[in-house]
Amino acid sequence: MENSTLISIEALKKHFLTSGGRFTALNGIDLKIGRAEFTGIVGPSGSGKTTLLNIIGSLDSPSEGRAVVLGQSISDLNVKQAALLRRSKLGFIFQSYNLLPVYTVFENVEFPLLLLKLDDSQRRKMVMDSLEWLGLTDKTKSKPAQLSGGECQRVAIARAMVKRPEIVLADEPTANLDAANSHNILKTMVLLNSELQTTFIFATHDDKVISYLKRKISLIDGKVAKDEMINK
């Protein structure tokens, strides 16, 4: 079961209408991603990394082809079903952290659990576990504005991991961090990947992130140019 397919993508195309006409961001992607992978979609800007990540995260839908995530075809989901999929099975980490500014660290991490309607004690335990993994137990009452960039990203990871999602999607997670913080964050994610068997998928062109990947899928002009397993 460890390597069972969680994500299956076939002949996936995504077009956008722009002022200059139709722009093809993804042009026939085929790939499968299994459980507990630590995979990166890499490539230059405009290669379609974020678009692919958004479709896997059910934030966008394919123009052509098929993307099946955890057994659900993204094209067939209505907005409510897509929201439910994100709420229960997917975690997101963003480049600019996207923490909710008026909430404390604890409340930010607790947020996904509130949407899952878990009871108070269960929520509290899961939030504290998550904050402990990320070494943030002393920051529970801080607001995002009081934290450093590295701490903010750790909170974002804690928020993504707190509900124990099957897949975590990280879009340029280290882009706003210095080298030391980037390595700390990546080491934490490697640890979570191995301990919790969570699948991590990155969209990145950061060499620091690439150096931690177990699988690297290179996109160029919306096509998979190379898909390689990296032996560590």
Add this chain to the structure above:
Amino acid sequence: MNLLFKLAAKNLIGAGLRTWLNVIVLSFSFLIIIWHKGLLNGWDRQARNDMFNWETGTGQYWQSSYDPYDPFSLSDAHSKIPSTFDTLLSRGEIAPVLIAQGTIYPGGRIQSILIKGIDPEQKVLKLPGSLFLKSDVDLPVLIGSKMAGDNGLKVGDAITIRWRDVHGTFDANEMKVIGIFETNVPSVDAGQVWVPLNKLQKMMGTPGEATILVCGNFDKTGRTTEGWKFKSSEDLLKTVTDIIKMKSVGGIVLYVILMSLAMLAIFDTQVLSIFRRQKEIGTYIALGMTRSQVVGLFTLEGSLNSVLAALLAAVYGIPLLALQAAKGMSFAGAGKSYGLVIADKIFPVYSLGLVVTTIVIIMITTTIVSYLPSRRIAKMKPTEALRGKLQ
């Protein structure tokens, strides 16, 4: 809903000064609307009480020819008081009033007036008729303070009065002012003098007759009153009720202006909020909220402004309104100047219904105003929102 409520409250409080500015403006609206309505309610109550006490009683029987808006009807508007009222009359529970036209000559001027005859022993109206019983002058009169002021009359003054009796004969006499009463009801004061009923009946040659019968608290059903028509207190108060209604309608303009200011502030805040918080909206959606939940969250945030405003208005408004309800608001001279039934001091009346209705109306309006800009969220692409890109 509970989750949305918690989140909305958190976001709203977290917005700090922006929220409090909206809340302060909205709380002013709450307070001024409630205060203004309370003042009108107080005026309505006072006007009704004064009218009951000084003019209308609990209703009136009018001689069928009587038309208060046509002075020429007065020559025919008098009849024998129906015998069905004899007992009430003897107990002072009905006050017959005979009305005639006359002329006085104050300061060398001619002034047309109404001469009203009233039973000195009646107990229905507050007119101080008992003063007649203590007077031994030939033609004692009572006048209101407005009449006295307008004509420069004071107690003890004697002045010529001329009238025409039922046979068309003019007669004149000297009347003496024996008392000046204070009333908030100009229609028993301005341009009229009160004389004892039997004197006026004698002057007019209409013994035992009256123009109107003012009723006290007795059952009016089943009384034979041929030649008389009954006017309920509501009929008689219609003019004053209409004036107050008109003032209420005028007040709506004030409410609309106040509400527009408050709603504009909330609308602006909502638009700005949605504009500035695109990333946050995208994050909510990415974390698993549906678009309708996010729309609901922003709408709730906006409408919670009215809840906070109601609480704030209660904090500083209750003491202020209570103080004014106790001390009243001065309208000294307004009644006499404008001919309105208005006391020198009006005591506002704030009912629970008034407060609840105002709160509900403001909350509904706020919710609608908050919802309108929030609808845009439903059309947002989460991928664009996450990047904070304008849509």
